[in-house]
Amino acid sequence: MPPSPEQLRHMLRQMQTIRRFEERASADYHAGEIYGVVHCYIGEEAVAVGVCAALERDDQIISTHRGHGHCIAKGADLNRMMAELYGRETGYCKGKGGSMHIADFDIGMLGANGIVAGGISIVTGAGLAAQLAGNGRVAVSFFGDGAANAGPFHESINVAAAWKLPMLYVCENNLYAAQTPADGTTATIDIAARGAGYGIPGVVVDGNDVLAVHEAAREAVARARAGDGPTLIECKTYRWRAHTERPTQPDYRPPDEITAWKKLDPVARLVEHLKSHQGQFSDDEWRRMDQEILAEIETSVGYARSSPFPAPEAALEDVFAD
Ligand SMILES: Cc1ncc(C[n+]2csc(CCOP(=O)(O)OP(=O)(O)O)c2C)c(N)n1
Ligand SMILES: [Mg+2]
Known part of the structure; x- marks a missing residue:
């Protein structure tokens, strides 16, 4: 079923939460309050939200190094996320993981992952576990266009297709792997075309249109739950x-290209859709929603700042080697 007006508002709220969360994370990173590396998802919000809106709470996803959007779309707690970025004990990984290591198994978020393509095989294991348990769960792998050229993509999709695992493989093709343009490393324009090579459907979607993403995800989830196997959605x-936000990693992309894509703003497009198709949504309501989101982000920053750093003695706790 297409999303109800209520669901659409919820999707808009999540997309704007991702954007505001990262605007703040970026500002606080540059102010020296957040450590490590921060990769922002701004501009790609419709992908995480459109897909996760088609899932149930106990369906499982895995993310990438650019993971805040997937966490928020799956329902992660903003306070614990911000505390993790701030390196505090109350964070998801007790402040020892940072931006690229946020996981929340209670909501089916199996983790961000700093290893490009590393998550694809892990979450394929989750799909196999769901199939063996017969619990009806679906598993979703988010990954980039760069990751689609790495071994785990091919190995995982091959086995998932052969065993008809209940999986969605969602490629976020943002045209670059770090500074490298996709057309310099990939001969085909569409990653989705590779689905044919594994005998599964490959679908290209406008990733800045949350409704289109959601529709493709709904179809793929239905297919997975019916036992018909995985779908590749690009x-x-x-x-x-x-x-990244690192000042030492400048952006080499053409300014005109960035400007052109900003005109396709996924958040603005959903706002316009709500205003024109769901007459009740007004500028006032949108402003109010945004103010509420900003207040939640402020609360999460307050929570993070007032939380302690982990004790030095805890450095070797929760690690797998000593
Ligand atoms: C195995 C591995 N190789 C290289 C890197 C360095 N690295 C981090 S992000 C990235 C590019 C990833 O591109 P893509 O998969 O398209 O994701 P995007 O950053 O565009 O979201 C690279 C090469 C890494 N983290 N892991
Ligand atoms: Mg990319």
Whole structure:
């Protein structure tokens, strides 16, 4: 079923939460309050939200190094996320993981992952576990266009197709792997075309149109739950910010290209859709929603700042080697 007006508002709220969360994370990173590396998802919000809106709470997803959007779309707690970025004990990984290591198994978020393509095989294991348990769960792998050229993509999709695992493989094709344009490393324009090589459907979607993403995800979820196997969904999208927030990694992309993609703003498009198709949504309501989101982000920053750093003695706790 297409999303109800209520669901559409919820999707808009989540997309704007991702954007505001990252605007704040970026500002606080540049102010020296957040450590490590931060990769922003701004511009790609429709992918995480459109897909996760088609899932149930106990369906499982795995993310990438650019993971805040997937966490928020799956329902992660903003306070614990921000505390993790701030390196505090109350964070998802007790402040020892940072932006690229946020996981919340209670909501089916199996984790961000700093290893490009590393998550694809892990979550394929989750799909196999769901099939063996017969619990009806679906597993979703989010990954980039760069990751689609790495071994785990091919090995995982091959086995998932052969065993008809209940999987969605969602490629976020933002045209670049770090500074490298996709057309310099990939001979085909559409990653989705590779689905044919594994005998599964490959679908290209406008990744800046949350309704289109959601529709493709719904169909793929239905197929997976029916025992018909995985679907490869390629979402054409674009990140607005540089690969990371590190000042030492400048953005080499053409300014005209960035400007052109910003005109396809996925958040603005959903706002316009709500205003024109769901007459009740007004500028006032949108402003109010945004103010509420900003207040939640402020609360999460307050939570993070007032939380302690992990004790030095805890450095070797929760690690797998000593
Ligand atoms: C195995 C591995 N190789 C290289 C890197 C360095 N690296 C981090 S992000 C990235 C590019 C990933 O591109 P893509 O999969 O398209 O994701 P995007 O950053 O565009 O979202 C690279 C090469 C890494 N983290 N892991
Ligand atoms: Mg990419």
